[in-house]
Amino acid sequence: MLHSKERMLTPGVLCLGTEFVSVHETDHVVDIKIEPETASNSILYFILPKASLAKKFTIEVNFHHPRAALTILGLYQLHDRHSVEIQTTIHHWVPHCTSKQIWKGVLHDASKAAFEGRIIVHPKAQKTSAHLSNKNLLLSKMAEVNTKPILEIEADDVQCTHGATVGCLDQNALFYLRSRGISVDDARQLLIDAFVHEITDDISYEPFKKQIESWVTHYVV
Amino acid sequence: MLKINNLHATVGDSKTAILTGINLTINAGEVHAIMGPNGSGKTSLSNILTGRDGYTVTQGDILFLDKNLLELSVEERAAAGVFLAMQYPVEIPGVNNSYFLKTALNSIRQQRGESPLDAFEFMQMIKHYLTEVGMDEKFLKRSVNAGFSGGEKKRNEILQMLLLQPKFAILDETDSGLDVDALQVVAKGVNQMRHPDRAILLITHYQRLLNYVEPDFVHILMNGKIVKSGGKALALEIEESGYASL
Numbered sequence: 208m209l210h211s212k213e214r215m216l217t218p219g220v221l222c223l224g225t226e227f228v229s230v231h232e233t234d235h236v237v238d239i240k241i242e243p244e245t246a247s248n249s250i251l252y253f254i255l256p257k258a259s260l261a262k263k264f265t266i267e268v269n270f271h272h273p274r275a276a277l278t279i280l281g282l283y284q285l286h287d288r289h290s291v292e293i294q295t296t297i298h299h300w301v302p303h304c305t306s307k308q309i310w311k312g313v314l315h316d317a318s319k320a321a322f323e324g325r326i327i328v329h330p331k332a333q334k335t336s337a338h339l340s341n342k343n344l345l346l347s348k349m350a351e352v353n354t355k356p357i358l359e360i361e362a363d364d365v366q367c368t369h370g371a372t373v374g375c376l377d378q379n380a381l382f383y384l385r386s387r388g389i390s391v392d393d394a395r396q397l398l399i400d401a402f403v404h405e406i407t408d409d410i411s412y413e414p415f416k417k418q419i420e421s422w423v424t425h426y427v428v
Numbered sequence: 429m430l431k432i433n434n435l436h437a438t439v440g441d442s443k444t445a446i447l448t449g450i451n452l453t454i455n456a457g458e459v460h461a462i463m464g465p466n467g468s469g470k471t472s473l474s475n476i477l478t479g480r481d482g483y484t485v486t487q488g489d490i491l492f493l494d495k496n497l498l499e500l501s502v503e504e505r506a507a508a509g510v511f512l513a514m515q516y517p518v519e520i521p522g523v524n525n526s527y528f529l530k531t532a533l534n535s536i537r538q539q540r541g542e543s544p545l546d547a548f549e550f551m552q553m554i555k556h557y558l559t560e561v562g563m564d565e566k567f568l569k570r571s572v573n574a575g576f577s578g579g580e581k582k583r584n585e586i587l588q589m590l591l592l593q594p595k596f597a598i599l600d601e602t603d604s605g606l607d608v609d610a611l612q613v614v615a616k617g618v619n620q621m622r623h624p625d626r627a628i629l630l631i632t633h634y635q636r637l638l639n640y641v642e643p644d645f646v647h648i649l650m651n652g653k654i655v656k657s658g659g660k661a662l663a664l665e666i667e668e669s670g671y672a673s674l
Binding site for chain 1: 478479501503505506512514518520521522523528531532533535539572588592
């Protein structure tokens with residue numbers, strides 16, 4: 208039984224620390240809206256289920272109350288010809304709010320992902336801290352990712368960063384592991400796990416840590 | 429143990445020859461040193477011996493314990509007993525050092541038909557070797573080589589060598605950039621590996637390491653070829669008069 212401030216919004220998406228969350232689901236689209244309370248500290252975990260029917264996720268966050276902080280830790284892993292589209296929009300309307308997003312993508316086979324992360328800091332939202340990172344690992348020549356981090360800043364006293372990377376497995380690391388006798392498959396898996404676990408290592412909420420880790424491992428295989 | 433016959437190789441997509449006819453026989457129980465100026469092919473040779481991508485052998489062959497080494501995958505070579513202590517050990521953030529060491533040891537044991545060690549047996553073994561190389565147990569909890577100093581990385585290489593107990597260990601410039609304490613740890617580790625059933629190949633720029641680990645043979649590599657071989661006196665000769673004198 209979840210506490211009122213702990214909600215499984217849809218399979219793989221867990222929200223902690225805020226009550227003002229709404230979810231709208233249709234066959235292939237999941238829309239999530241969050242409006243964090245004053246001085247709240249909330250987390251949204253997004254682990255895309257392996258067999259997700261939803262093709263598109265939108266997450267809209269509106270900071271209408273001061274001193275609120277929200278962290279989003281997101282992971283999408285796709286196989287075969289699956290594709291996903293993820294859009295996040297963070298509106299900072301009022302001062303002294305913090306948003307932090309770490310998104311990681313692992314793309315196998317001929318899978319495709321589109322990620323768009325928009326941060327809008329409105330004129331009154333001074334002392335905003337907003338950070339967004341999206342890192343992607345391409346494991347096949349057929350895999351594809353489009354990533355678009357967008358910052359729109361209309362206030363002058365803010366701290367904002369955003370960045371996106373797309374890369375392949377580190378061949379030097381792969382060679383190093385294999386030269387110690389580890390099979391190529393195990394070595395690849397070790398490196399993928401290492402990439403993915405940045406998302407789970409930060410989970411401090413014990414009751415869900417195990418569950419989320421089992422999701423991650425499950426989806427990695 | 430190792431027999432390299434007329435080895436020619438190119439690197440990358442270029443047709444430029446990086447090795448131009450290496451002949452070298454290393455028997456069990458021997459310690460060989462290869463010295464040579466920058467760009468002479470020392471690191472290419474160690475990479476080809478361990479199966480790194482990016483090199484093409486155009487002529488010649490390599491026999492290791494009577495097997496064609498070039499036909500084996502990187503991990504099969506490791507299981508057969510080839511070990512390379514790398515010049516630049518790779519940092520792997522997110523991969524726990526202890527997990528890495530245990531996976532490596534058990535992968536090799538499995539390929540050799542030995543039973544895997546459980547967590548307790550592994551800890552007993554690794555603690556012993558950590559003491560040998562003067563590393564604190566906290567290194568086990570860190571990511572592989574991530575944020576390690578130059579000396580710590582090289583100690584970690586020696587730790588892996590002691591743990592995996594290879595038959596043939598190549599040390600590629602393991603001595604470069606080390607302070608005296610770390611150099612002595614490396615030397616102690618290598619000397620500990622000296623055994624009638626094992627062979628060691630030291631690749632180095634300098635005579636310095638050879639003061640601590642006495643080689644049976646010294647070879648000078650220049651332009652992809654061994655131009656001179658001799659005993660340890662040859663290393664001293666090079667130290668005094670340089671490669672240009674050859």
